[in-house]
Amino acid sequence: MNKKCARCEKTVYPIEELKCLDKVWHKLCFKCQVCNMTLSMKTYKGFNKQPYCEAHVPKAKATTMAETPELKRIAENTKIQSNVMYHAEFEKAKGKFTPVADDPEILRIKQNSKIISNVAYHGDLEKKAAMEQKRVMSGENGDGVHESEEVTDHLDQLTSQFMSPPGRQVGSVADLDPVNDFYGSLSAADRSAANVNRQSANQSHGQSMGPGRQGRVYRAMYNYDAQDSDEVSFMDGDLIINCSPIDEGWMTGLVERTGQTGMLPANYVEPVN
Known part of the structure; x- marks a missing residue:
C-alpha cells in the first residue's frame, strides 16, 4: 500500500520519505503551518501533531480555575485564620519590646559597639591600658x-x-x-x-x-x-x-x-x- 503525504496527500516514495509526528511527509512538504518555512528534524517544533517553526509554535497557556462558591469559602477561611494567628502573636508580644527604626544615629551606635566588641575580644583594651x-x-x-x-x-x-x-x-x-x-x-x-x-x-x-x-x-x-x-x-x-x-x-x-x-x-x- 502506497503511503500518502500528510500535507499534499500524494504518494510518498522511499527516497523522499520523512517520518515525524506519527505521520509520513515529503521532505519538501515538511513545513511550518504558519510561515511555510521548510523544516528539518532539528528545527521543527511539534504541536497537535503539526510542525511549526520556533517563532510560530503555539504557546501553552496557564490553566485558569473557575471561582466557585466552595473556593471562595476556603479562601475566606484561610484569610480569617491568618488574621487570628497574627493578632494572637501581636497580643502575646505586646509590651515586651518596643520596635525602633534604624536611623543613621542608631546605625552609627551599632557600628561603634561592634568595633568595641571586636577590640575587647582580641585583647587590645588590656594592651592599651598597659601602655x-x-x-x-x-x-x-x-x-x-x-x-x-x-x-x-x-x-x-x-x-x-x-x-x-x-x-x-x-x-x-x-x-x-x-x-x-x-x-x-x-x-x-x-x-x-x-x-x-x-x-x-x-x-x-x-x-x-x-x-x-x-x-x-x-x-x-x-x-x-x-x-x-x-x-x-x-x-x-x-x-x-x-x-x-x-x-x-x-x-x-x-x-x-x-x-x-x-x-x-x-x-x-x-x-x-
Missing part, C-alpha cells in the same frame, strides 16, 4: 633627667656658636665632616675648637651616665620596627643613648644593643634616672 600605665609612670619619673637635659642644651648652645661664624657662608660641601658629626660650614680651626668644648662639657657633666654614654639616655618600653630608612628599630628594654629631640613626638638616638643610629618615636621610650 597608658607605662606612659604615666614614665611621666612621673621624668624629673630625674633634668640634669642630662641641661647638659645637652649646653652642648647645643656651644655647637650653635661655632656652626654659624660671622662672615662665613653656611652650606659649603667642602666643610662637611660626618665622622665627627659636623654637617655645617666650619673651618678646621673652628671644628677643633668645637671638639674641645664638646669634650670638656661631656667630661664635666656626663660622669654619672656611665662609660661610653653621652647625652640623654632612654629605655625602650615597647618593640618598634623602623618604617623608613632614616628610622631605627629596637626592642623592649633596649637602652638608647645620645638622644636629642627633633620635634614633638620624635627624637634621634643610638641603640646601644645594635649600634644603629636613627629617628625613633618619643612615646615608645622612657628616660633613665
